[in-house]
Amino acid sequence: MIRALRRQFDAVRLSGGIPMEACAGRPVIVCANHPSWWDPAMFFLLGSLFPAYRQGFGPMDAAALARYPLLERAGLFGVDARDPRSVGHFLRTGRTILADPRSMLWTAAQGRFSDVRQRPLALRPGVAHLACRTQNAVVLPLALEYVFWNESRPEALARFGEPVFVRASERPKEFTARIEATLTDTLDELAREAESRDPARFSMLLRGTAGVGGLYDLGRRLHALIRGERFERRHMMEPRRP
Structure with a gap:
């Protein structure tokens, strides 16, 4: 995945930092928008920034996973958005994974490819339901965007938002709204930095091929x-x- 990112992008850049302290000792659910086929590769690279004990997992379309079974070794498990029973499978698998507070679950919560300018984001409620059923879970919003600046290859940009914690007696619908609001703010901030075309606003995670x-x-x-x-x-x- 890293080689593919290096070949296809000018650079992978991170805006801001990672709220490591807020995640310490808690199971983490990363909740990202879903602009591109490249999102899982970005999850893989960004996951390497976390401590080594943080093992990453994530749902993937079951049909696509069937074509690439080796990805199961990387922690991916199949879900079928067209099958109502898949929601239960996602929740059961997610709870098993997050029972270990060292685990991370990386999700593209829109459930489909969506333009970064889409508002509202229309997040699916699975993440909120899972977080409400997981003790001490924290949801970490992640904004992703892919843009062309001055090179022939695009820039892959990422920004983590403020962590979102479940409130006492909070319902999944209310929690979904709070996650969506925070992710929207994070996307808007990343868009402003992308529009600046200023690499000084970012940390470079990976340098791609030039020219x-x-x-x-x-x-x-x-x-x-x-x-x-x-x-x-x-x-x-x-x-x-x-």
């Missing part, structure tokens, strides 16, 4: 040689980190 290649880069290389300059494949210079 366009072919005659275009050959011409740029000759131009730099004639001017006595160093050839830079990238159009956008990255900020220097201290």
Whole structure:
């Protein structure tokens, strides 16, 4: 997955940090929007930022998982959104996973590919139902967006939102609304940073392949040689980190 991200993206970037302290000692449910086929690969990479004891799991369309059975070894389990019985399977499997407070469940809670500008997000209620049935669970909103800046390949952007905790006697419908509001705020903030096209606002998690290649880069290389300059494949210079 990491190799695929490196080949297909200019960079993977994280806005802000990760609220590790809020997650300490609690089972974590990551609740993300679902803009792209690349979201599971992003989950895999972002999961590596958490402590090694945090084992990650996640639901995946059962038909798709049947075509890639090796993904079950990576912690994925099948769900079928068209089958009402699948909700019960998701809740039972999720509760088993989250019984261990070191576990993390990564979910694309919209349940379908959706544009990042869609409002309301229309999250499915499964995450809230699961959190309300899991002792000490914390829901961690995750905003994802894929945009083109100055390079031939897109940027993969991510931002974690404020953790959301279940309140006493809170119903799943109310909790879903709070998760959705926090995720919406997180998406809006990530959109503002994406619009700035400023890499200094992000931490780089992964550097992809630079340049366009072919005659275009050959011409740029000759131009730099004639001017006595160093050839830079990238159009956008990255900020220097201290």
